Amino acid sequence: MTARPICTRIAGTGSALPSRAVSNAELAQKLAQRGVETSDEWIIARTGIRQRYLAEPELSTAELGMRAARRALEAAGYDAGMIDLIVVATSTPDQVFPSTACLIQARLGAGGAAAFDVQAVCSGFVYGVTVADALIRTGNHRRALVIGAEMFSRILDWNDRTTCVLFGDGAGAVVLEAADKPGILASRLHADGSQASILCTAGRISEGAVVGDPFLRMDGQAVFKLAVNVLDASAREVLGDAGMTTAQIDWLIPHQANVRIMAATARKLGVKEDQVIITVDRHGNTSAASVPLALDEAVRDGRVQRGQVVLLQGVGGGFTWGSVLLRY
Ligand code: ACO
Numbered sequence: 001m002t003a004r005p006i007c008t009r010i011a012g013t014g015s016a017l018p019s020r021a022v023s024n025a026e027l028a029q030k031l032a033q034r035g036v037e038t039s040d041e042w043i044i045a046r047t048g049i050r051q052r053y054l055a056e057p058e059l060s061t062a063e064l065g066m067r068a069a070r071r072a073l074e075a076a077g078y079d080a081g082m083i084d085l086i087v088v089a090t091s092t093p094d095q096v097f098p099s100t101a102c103l104i105q106a107r108l109g110a111g112g113a114a115a116f117d118v119q120a121v122c123s124g125f126v127y128g129v130t131v132a133d134a135l136i137r138t139g140n141h142r143r144a145l146v147i148g149a150e151m152f153s154r155i156l157d158w159n160d161r162t163t164c165v166l167f168g169d170g171a172g173a174v175v176l177e178a179a180d181k182p183g184i185l186a187s188r189l190h191a192d193g194s195q196a197s198i199l200c201t202a203g204r205i206s207e208g209a210v211v212g213d214p215f216l217r218m219d220g221q222a223v224f225k226l227a228v229n230v231l232d233a234s235a236r237e238v239l240g241d242a243g244m245t246t247a248q249i250d251w252l253i254p255h256q257a258n259v260r261i262m263a264a265t266a267r268k269l270g271v272k273e274d275q276v277i278i279t280v281d282r283h284g285n286t287s288a289a290s291v292p293l294a295l296d297e298a299v300r301d302g303r304v305q306r307g308q309v310v311l312l313q314g315v316g317g318g319f320t321w322g323s324v325l326l327r328y
Contacts, residue, residue, distance in 0.1 A: 005137070006136065006137045006139055006178050006179075007137070007179045007180060007181055007184070008132075008133040008136045008137060008176050008177070008178060008183045008184045009176070009182065009184070009326075010174050010175070010176060010183070010326065010328060011075075011076035011077075011078070011143070011174075011175040011176065011177045012072045012073065012074070012076025012077070012078070012174065012175045013071075013072055013172070013174050013175075013292065013296040013299045013300075014067075014070065014073070014074065014075055014172070015068045015071065015170070015172040015292060016067035016068040016171045016172075017053040017169070017170045017171075017293075018053045018054060018055040018056065018059055018170070019056070020053060020056065021051045021052070021282070022051060022052055022054050023040070023050065024038075024040035024043045024044065024049065024050060024165070025040050028043075031158065031164070031165075034159060036159055036161050036164075037161065038165055043165050047166060047258045047259065047260070047280070048259025048260070048278070048280055048281050049165070049166065049258075049284050049285075050282065051281075052168030053168050053170060053283065053284075054153045054168065054169055055153060055169040059169075060094045060103075060151075061092055061093060061094050061149045061150065062094050062100050062107060062149070063107070064169070064170070065088060065100060065173070066107040067171065068147060068149065068173040068292070068296075069145050069147050069173045071173070072147075072173040072174055072175045072296075073108075073145070073175060075175070075299075076175040078143065080108040083108075083110045083113050083143050083144065083175070084113045084114065084142055084143055084144070085115075085132060085136075085143070085145070086104060086105050086108075086110060086113050086114070086116075086144070086145045086147070087101060087116060087117075087131055087132050087147070088100045088101040088104060088115075088116075088118070088128070088146075088147045088148075088149060089118050089124025089125045089127060089128040089147070089148045089149075090124065091121045091124065091150065091152075091155075091201070091317070092150050092151040092152055092154055092287075093117060099115060099116050100117050100149060101116050101147075102115045104145075104147065104149075108145075110145075114141070120189075120191070120288070120314070120316070120320045121199070121287060121288065121320060122255045122285070122314055122316020122317065123189070123288075123314030123315055123316050123318065123321055123322050124148055124287070124314065124316075125146065125148040125289070125291045125292050125312070126187065126312055126313065126314035126322040126324050127189055127314070127322060128148070128288075129176065129312070129324050130188075130189055130322065130324060132146045132176050133176065133184045133324075136177070136178050137178075139178075141178075143176070143178070144175070144176045145174075145175055145176075146173065146174050146292075147171060147172070147173040147292070148171065148172050148173070148286075148287075148288035148290070148292045148293075149170075149171035150169060150170065150171070150286050150287040150288055150289045151169045152167035152168065152169060152285070152286065152287055153167065153169050155201050155214065155216045156215065157216070157217075160217075162220060163217070163218050166257075166285050167285045167286070167287070168285065168286050170286040170289040170290075171289050171292075171293070172289050172290075172294075172295065172296050173292055174292060182326070183326060184324060184325075184326045185238075185241075185244070185325045185327060186239075186241035186242040186323075186325045187322065187323065187324040187325065188234060188237045188238050188241065189321075190321050190322060191319065191321070192318070193318065193319075196317075197219075198218065198219040198222040198223055198319065199217075199223050199319070200216075200217055200317055201213070201214065201216045201217070202217070203215075223257075224258070224260070224261060226315075226319060227257065227261050227265075227315045228261055228268065230319075231254060231265040231321065231323075232269060234313060234321055234322060235252075235265075235269055235311060235323055236269075237323065238311070238323045238325040239311075241325075242325050247270075249269075249275065249309055249310075250275065250309045250310065251275055251276075251277055251298065251303065251310045252265075252266060252269070252271050252275055252277070252311050252313070253276075253291055253294050253295055253310060253311065253312050254276070254291075254312075254313040254315075255285075255290050255291055255313060255314045255315050255316060256279050256280035256283060256286065256291070256293075257285045257290075257315070258285070259280060262276055262278060263276075265313075277294045277295070277297070277304075279293055287316065295312065299328070304328050305328065306328055307327060308327070309325070309328075310325075310326050310327075311323060311324075311325050312325075
């Protein structure tokens, strides 16, 4: 008898946000005190963002990630001790090392589970899901937590209005488990390191001091153009792998950077706007946390139903991008 191939499915989702939402008007007022000019109108018109959650100083990436993970475990009906793999996507870890995944593992009490971070900026969650899916399909792991957790407010230059109005803090998580049918139908990852400079935080720590620029810098227009093109190509790639067409997509959950990027991607793919899950208006861009935050919201409010086809898409610094096509 030949063994049936192992597949991977999402058993539960969860998310967590800091307690304080900051509206565009409040942010604009705060920035004005530093002589930085912006407005609610400009931010909404260019990005669709109305507010973002900003973490209080004592909140850590690991704590927020752990809260999202707990909710995903509850939704799946699993104890932390049943998890044998933890993958955390983050570009804003609490420490240089150990990984945020190890810090979350300790908080959850999931000792013994393999734990590591992936660093693919806003594509981090689709990278993490793809890696965990592959490890589960080897048969060596059975249940994984994949967490996107970010504190981008910590790397923003509040004197740079072209970036500081765009980002927020948050975390989202899924429990992935081995299953006998998918689940994850196809996934593809890509990067183009030659574009590193269009979106980066170039600084590092050396000999006890920050060397170089510790803040996020972005060429917004270059990112915009690249993002729309790669998201379209990447969607078609995974659909081709799965032998499916855009008409079979029930829900598109792209990285939540900007409503204009999402609308342009949906238009290119021929997906209707009401099939696109949008949270950027309330969360801002939460980098690797944005896709699992949006997925969790849509699962909990009943839009994403079991059996439906969902396309998750990440794009961000690196330049990195990728897609995961799944049957929820
Ligand atoms: N408030 C008011 N005015 C502003 C602000 C602000 N916060 N920021 C920039 N401006 C001004 C500029 O100074 C410029 O003024 P000027 O014409 O007098 O020179 C004007 O607004 C237009 O600036 P642009 O940069 O041309 O504005 P654009 O329409 O390109 O919008 C934005 C900027 C929103 C960043 C856009 O390029 C974009 O969405 N890019 C995609 C990048 C993105 O979303 N990145 C998120 C991270 S990347 C990722 O997650 C994939």
